[in-house]
Amino acid sequence: MIVIDIGNTDIVIGIYTKHKLDKTLRFNTKSKNTIRLIKLRFTNRYIHQLKIKHKICILSSVVPEINNKIKSLFKSLKFKVLNITTNNIPFDIQFNYQPKELGSDRIANTLAAIKKYGNNCLIIDFGTATTFDVIKNNKYEGGVIAPGIDISHNALVRHASKLKKISIIRTKSLIGNNTKDSMQSGFYWGYISLINGVIDKIIKQQRFKPTIILTGGLANIFKKEISQKTEYEPNLTLNGLYLIGKIKYA
Structure with a gap:
């Protein structure tokens, strides 16, 4: 499984294998080259080498303008992508917040x-x-x-x-x-x-x-x-x- 935290400063990608965080990759959110660099890294060959059992991508983003680009990239690589909100998490927790x-x-x-x-x-x-x-x-x-x-x-x-x-x-x-x-x-x-x-x-x-x-x-x-x-x-x-x-x- 791949998880992605898109923050205002950095995009951090975590790669989980066998239920453990195996690798983290960090990219500068504001760089014009970020999407290109992620595309270059996440080739089909690289994903195969990672031995990811389930092609699932869980996405957290506080930067709407880059969010769709990341989603589209991983969907093109045949990942099932979930962008989390308070409405789609599988937990019974009350959020006292807008x-x-x-x-x-x-x-x-x-x-x-x-x-x-x-x-x-x-x-x-x-x-x-x-x-x-x-x-x-x-x-x-x-x-x-x-x-x-x-x-x-x-x-x-x-x-x-x-x-x-x-x-x-x-x-x-x-x-x-x-x-x-x-x-x-x-x-x-x-x-x-x-x-x-x-x-x-x-x-x-x-x-x-x-x-x-x-x-x-x-x-x-x-x-x-x-x-x-x-x-x-x-x-x-x-x-x-x-x-x-x-x-x-x-």
Whole structure:
């Protein structure tokens, strides 16, 4: 089975064989060459070499303009393609959210989290946006969307002519003695404060003790400074998509 997570920054393709994630491929969503590169990779010969037993493709997309191109490509390769929504998932979960507005990646994350960790979860996804998803008593209660650290970084550099791009790292000192160190401290410790603050408010407001799950590209950088115990699941979205396909087409 092939699962595809089309995000605003990257397209991540997961290839599952024998019920395990065997390989991941990553492409730049905004590149003009992305569709061509995927076509070049996914030839009939390559698919045969992968030894995929069932030609099923489960698709999550938050980028409508590229969605149909990916669907058409895999349909031309004789895959059965399912683009997931809250209406076609094979699970009895109530979503307390506007159905047309809930990203399919967040749906996949929710299902994967419940399957592995139970009915009370708080998922933090460090992607283009930093999202917090609340699952309480097997019900998706809603979430929080904050700007992602990369787009915040890019916006600051674009609008402040003297500031240059930096790498996002944990700084030893909170107080910087030059512009680079000060920016790195501000982004790292500023986001840690945002994350811990939102976690605390969600737990207090919802009055529950969730399993806190971190996923997304930058989760690994921040996980050690989060005040609560957390679980790190870098492939949460892909695993959720696979779970949908496994049950839907079993």
